[in-house]
Amino acid sequence: MNISGTALRDLHRIHKQLTDLRGRLDRGPKQVAASEGVLRRMETDAADAKEAHKKARVASDAKQLQLKSREAKIADLKTKLNTANSNKEFQMLKDQIAADQQANLVLEDEILESLEKIDQLAAKVKKAEADLVAAKAETGKVKGRVEGEQANLESELARVLNELKEAEENLPTEYKADYARVARVRGEEALAEVDGEVCGGCYQMLTPNMMNELYMSKAVFCKSCGALLYLSEGRGVGE
């Protein structure tokens, strides 16, 4: 029984469509997962940035408290200077005041630095929060798009599967089993267009006998890869 090149070309086209549809159906959820991964990372980044900012403020506040309490102590020591009972005590108080003033100068520098750092960390928080908002919007967009696409792809898949069933039913009965066995394992690679005199699936050179059979519209399976072969458009007899 003969098998037309057109029917096999059609069958191959259907298989290729199925591969494409399944690939796209598979990709959608992966894209959603990837954008959710980005979102989770942004959430962590924003939380980390807030925590670092908070810690820096707590540390800076502590230094400012320390500065104030030492200033109070200096003021207290200064009043004590007026009531010093001896030169020795006076000198000791003066030394203590000088030492505390020196320590406060260092502390003031540290506080300035800590305030600069707080500004930088606040900018980081702002950026992380903006990134998070953008990531949330992007994830929502991806989800919406994929959900819409999945529904279309599912119905397209059902339609093409139906087409496949019809095309397979039209295959000559004696080749159905061989074809079905290859199709189950190889999907779209169950068929291959003949390129010159070479199998388009595995690039194996075909024998003159196989070429003759193809021109006679016989079913020919590649001896190397097992694909059901067909001639390209216009090469078949009567096309």
Ligand SMILES: [Zn+2]
């Ligand atoms: Zn082959």
